[in-house]
Amino acid sequence: MSYPEMSIIRDIRVLTEKFIPNRILHRTGQLEAIRDDIKPLLEGSVPRHVFIHGNPGTGKTCMARYVAGELESYSSDIVQSYTNCWENPSRFRILYNIAKDVSSAPIIHRKGTPTDEILEMIKRSLEGKHCVVILDEVDKIEDDRVLYDLITLQNVCMLMIANSSTALYNVDSRIRSRLASSDNIEFRPYSSSEIIDILSDRSEWGLIPGVITGQQIEMIAASVSGDCRAAIDIMRVVSEEAERSEHEKITDDMIERSLPRIEMFKKELSMGALNPHQKLIMEIVTGAGGTIDSGELFRKLSELSASKGMESIVDRTFRNYTNKLVKYSFLNSSGDGRWRTFALPKKQF
DNA sequence: CATCCACCGGAACTTAGGGTTC
DNA sequence: GAACCCTAAGTTCCGGTGGATG
Numbered sequence: 553m554s555y556p557e558m559s560i561i562r563d564i565r566v567l568t569e570k571f572i573p574n575r576i577l578h579r580t581g582q583l584e585a586i587r588d589d590i591k592p593l594l595e596g597s598v599p600r601h602v603f604i605h606g607n608p609g610t611g612k613t614c615m616a617r618y619v620a621g622e623l624e625s626y627s628s629d630i631v632q633s634y635t636n637c638w639e640n641p642s643r644f645r646i647l648y649n650i651a652k653d654v655s656s657a658p659i660i661h662r663k664g665t666p667t668d669e670i671l672e673m674i675k676r677s678l679e680g681k682h683c684v685v686i687l688d689e690v691d692k693i694e695d696d697r698v699l700y701d702l703i704t705l706q707n708v709c710m711l712m713i714a715n716s717s718t719a720l721y722n723v724d725s726r727i728r729s730r731l732a733s734s735d736n737i738e739f740r741p742y743s744s745s746e747i748i749d750i751l752s753d754r755s756e757w758g759l760i761p762g763v764i765t766g767q768q769i770e771m772i773a774a775s776v777s778g779d780c781r782a783a784i785d786i787m788r789v790v791s792e793e794a795e796r797s798e799h800e801k802i803t804d805d806m807i808e809r810s811l812p813r814i815e816m817f818k819k820e821l822s823m824g825a826l827n828p829h830q831k832l833i834m835e836i837v838t839g840a841g842g843t844i845d846s847g848e849l850f851r852k853l854s855e856l857s858a859s860k861g862m863e864s865i866v867d868r869t870f871r872n873y874t875n876k877l878v879k880y881s882f883l884n885s886s887g888d889g890r891w892r893t894f895a896l897p898k899k900q901f
Numbered sequence: 902c903a904t905c906c907a908c909c910g911g912a913a914c915t916t917a918g919g920g921t922t923c
Numbered sequence: 924g925a926a927c928c929c930t931a932a933g934t935t936c937c938g939g940t941g942g943a944t945g
Contacts, residue, residue, distance in 0.1 A: 847907065869933055871909070891908070891941080 559760070561795055566758035567788035569781055572617050577753060578746040579611055582737050586619045589735045590709045593623065593630060593682040599709040601731060603690075605717045606739030607879075609779030613688055615739075616711040620684040632684040637691075643667055643698040646687070650674055654683055671701055682707045691719035696727055703730045710734075741778025743884060744897045748773045751783055759791060764802045771804070774897060775811050777882070786810050826882075829865055830873050832856060834882060842896040846874070849894060 565571050576583055582604075589600040604612045620632035633653035635646050647670045655677040685702060690712040693699070702708050712720070717738065720728060742750070751769045764787070776782040790806040826834070836852050837844055844852075850870045857864060865873075874894060877883040885892045 846909090850908095866934060867908085868910080868935080872933080875910090 559795060560763045560800060561758065561791055562760055563758050564788070564792075566754050567784055567791060569784070572614060572621065573753070573757075575753075576611070576615060576618055577750050578742060579615055579739070582615060582739060583619065585735060585737055586615065586711070587622075590619065590623060590684060590711075593684070593707075593709055594627060596682070598706065601703075601710040601734035602712065602737060603720065603731070603734050604711060604713045604737050604739060605715065605719060607741050607779065608715060609776070609781035609783075610739035610741055611780055612713045612739050613686075616686045616688075616713060620686060620711065623684060627682075629680065630682050630684065631678075632686065634686045634688065636688045637693045643695040643701070644670065646693070646698050647671055647674065647701065650683075650685060651677065654678055654681075675705065678705065678707055682709070684709050684711060686711045686713065688713045690714050691716065696723040699723060699731070700727050703727065741879060742780050743778065744770070744773040747776060747778070747780055747783050750780055751787055754784060755787065758787075762801065763791070763794070768802060768804060768807055771807055778879075826877075827873075828862060829853065829857065829869075830877060830882075832860075832862075833873060833877060837883060837894055837896055844894055846892045846894065849874070 561567075566573075586602055586604075589602050592599040604616060606612055617632075617634060620634075624630050624632050631654050633650045635649045637646060640646050640649055644667045647667060651670050651673050654674060683705075685708055687693070687710060691714045699710075702710055712734075714720075717736075720731065723731075748766075748769055751773060752766070755764050755769065769787075772783050772786050776786070786807065789810045790802050793806050793810075794800075794802045833849065833853060836849060836856065840849075840852075850867060853870060854864055874883065874885070874892075878885045878894070882897070883894045884897055885894050887893055
């Protein structure tokens with residue numbers, strides 16, 4: 553947008569974390585579920601609070617903002633508020649943030665404004681209205697009373713976001729029981745083909761056609777272990793580099809150089825973090841031509857680990873390992889549920 | 902249709918390692 | 924440094940399930 557005519561970037565905002573796309577890919581189930589939970593707001597009845605959890609880069613924040621924005625556009629009686637609890641961990645900061653978002657009048661923040669007064673302010677602003685409150689990184693809240701404050705506001709629906717499914721285990725039991733009826737939605741890591749779709753979509757809106765090839769998008773997708781944020785970040789970085797160095801296209805070289813950035817995003821697990829059995833599983837799948845049935849994989853693992861003098865693992869542990877490998881996109885699994893077949897993702901870099 | 906087989910995953914338990922308290 | 928607590932990983936147990944088999 554703001555770039556001159558020679559630019560290869562059409563709209564850099566599309567390639568940033570904050571951007572909310574006009575359609576959500578590969579999260580239909582979750583989208584419908586959240587819509588159903590908060591829809592009662594439109595009819596003035598009681599919605600369900602939603603707890604969204606999943607690894608970084610699985611689209612949690614994007615989805616929450618998307619749904620909240622969608623609802624807001626339906627009715628002028630609905631407003632939304634977004635707070636990152638890592639940046640605003642205290643009860644006062646969170647409520648202040650919400651008050652700012654929902655109040656039409658400017659909030660006068662004089663020193664010593666009591667938190668309860670802010671809460672009253674929110675109540676007054678929301679009279680006759682309904683509000684979707686997004687609490688990102690909800691596990692970083694310092695004082696969980698703020699959750700209680702928000703629960704007591706009948707016309708507020710909370711979308712609580714965290715990486716861990718256990719994020720709310722430590723909150724006060726009274727609050728937890730009030731939240732027991734909330735919807736619990738997991739966001740699994742994207743598969744590489746899903747990442748490819750999302751990157752293709754973003755490149756269409758963000759870049760001039762032909763700047764990045766399909767193969768290059770696959771290359772990025774195969775490297776991020778299901779972390780979409782990392783994938784989009786890499787695409788932005790290489791686009792900016794191409795732009796700066798006045799290339800007309802992104803080169804493979806640029807992508808390879810930017811891949812180490814992924815490490816910043818991948819807190820949870822990397823190849824180096826795999827234990828010997830998990831590495832052996834990867835070797836067996838690779839040796840089997842990239843695809844193998846679950847039962848055969850376990851038998852081969854038992855055989856091979858015994859011959860290497862490694863300790864044996866029980867079948868339940870094996871299932872835990874394969875589930876983890878799938879979760880972190882080291883493996884794909886097909887035939888979901890029973891009789892699964894494991895396969896390598898398209899490309900390993 | 903009944904039974905068996907191979908597999909799946911939740912729940913409860915055990916164990917090991919690390920941190921904290923007195 | 925002993926006693927305690929907490930957590931994560933691995934194991935045991937077990938009920939459930941769809942396809943194969945008789």
